[in-house]
Amino acid sequence: MKSEKVNILSSQSFLGMAVIAITSGKGGVGKTTVSANLAVVFSAFADVTVVDCDFVLPNLHLQFGMDNPPVGLVEVISENASMNEPIYKLKARVGNYITSLNFVPSLSSPHFLKNFDEIRFREFIEFLEKKSDIVVLDVSAGLSKLALLSLSVADEVYIVANPEISSLNTASKVLRVLNEMNKARSGAIFNRYGGEKSIVNSATSMLGIELLGLIRNSKLIPESWEAGVPVVSFKPKSGVAKDFIVTAERVLGIRDRIRIYGKLRLRFDR
Numbered sequence: 001m002k003s004e005k006v007n008i009l010s011s012q013s014f015l016g017m018a019v020i021a022i023t024s025g026k027g028g029v030g031k032t033t034v035s036a037n038l039a040v041v042f043s044a045f046a047d048v049t050v051v052d053c054d055f056v057l058p059n060l061h062l063q064f065g066m067d068n069p070p071v072g073l074v075e076v077i078s079e080n081a082s083m084n085e086p087i088y089k090l091k092a093r094v095g096n097y098i099t100s101l102n103f104v105p106s107l108s109s110p111h112f113l114k115n116f117d118e119i120r121f122r123e124f125i126e127f128l129e130k131k132s133d134i135v136v137l138d139v140s141a142g143l144s145k146l147a148l149l150s151l152s153v154a155d156e157v158y159i160v161a162n163p164e165i166s167s168l169n170t171a172s173k174v175l176r177v178l179n180e181m182n183k184a185r186s187g188a189i190f191n192r193y194g195g196e197k198s199i200v201n202s203a204t205s206m207l208g209i210e211l212l213g214l215i216r217n218s219k220l221i222p223e224s225w226e227a228g229v230p231v232v233s234f235k236p237k238s239g240v241a242k243d244f245i246v247t248a249e250r251v252l253g254i255r256d257r258i259r260i261y262g263k264l265r266l267r268f269d270r
């Protein structure tokens with residue numbers, strides 16, 4: 001097992017130093033799953049911090065196998081903890097690499113939500129940016145005030161949708177708002193893909209942004225949640241783990257194309 005990172009940060013393809021937000025129109029489409037897996041793959045290439053910015057129903061800590069993290073974003077923003085305290089160092093596996101990444105959890109608290117200190121939040125994200133090459137934000141669904149705040153601190157925004165019309169409709173509403181916010185680069189990631197080629201082929205024209213990734217529907221995802229290990233580490237050789245690796249490489253700009261599988265190919269490639 002190797003432990004050093006693959007140095008791509010000096011390559012032309014990746015600009016380095018980015019805050020990347022993962023968002024969606026509808027809830028439950030797979031943002032947290034995507035955030036965790038992309039962050040783990042990125043960690044093979046760069047210093048990564050992944051932050052749970054779902055302040056209402058945070059659960060990224062469960063994907064990383066933590067039940068009840070003692071300190072999180074809430075404590076930093078309410079100034080009951082220093083900025084270093086809620087940064088947990090995690091080990092992860094990507095292919096033949098053992099990598100490490102930073103994780104900042106959040107635990108919901110009604111009191112905290114009422115008195116959310118936006119300035120302190122922005123300062124904390126800036127603090128994390130100085131410590132890492134890439135900061136990944138797992139943002140709550142839709143366009144709530146706090147979701148928009150998280151999106152406003154991001155350099156790049158990726159929208160997760162399921163390949164079905166209702167999911168795409170809400171995604172396009174979020175994209176309209178993102179356009180008004182002038183986000184430098186954004187792209188779509190289709191999760192729970194089950195071979196719906198036609199909807200995928202028309203995604204770019206429907207959403208007006210590039211389709212960066214297709215993640216198949218897989219029973220390994222609920223299993224990976226149960227295990228508390230993102231699927232890229234849990235089952236590194238599986239088709240769905242490969243989907244995440246391809247998507248992460250596309251986000252980093254080190255891979256040109258995705259392959260759009262049909263139903264038949266997916267059935268034999270779990």
Ligand SMILES: Nc1ncnc2c1ncn2[C@@H]1O[C@H](COP(=O)(O)OP(=O)(O)OP(=O)(O)O)[C@@H](O)[C@H]1O
Pocket residue numbers: 024026027028029030031032033034054057140141191192193215216217218219221222225
């Ligand atoms: N590719 C997939 N294949 C199968 N199941 C999936 C896949 N992606 C996500 N899921 C399942 O869908 C559910 C929701 O996933 P996740 O929590 O990542 O969504 P979310 O968008 O973050 O939800 P929320 O809006 O509540 O934050 C989980 O139970 C997860 O196991």
Ligand SMILES: [Mg+2]
Pocket residue numbers: 031032033054059138
């Ligand atoms: Mg989530």
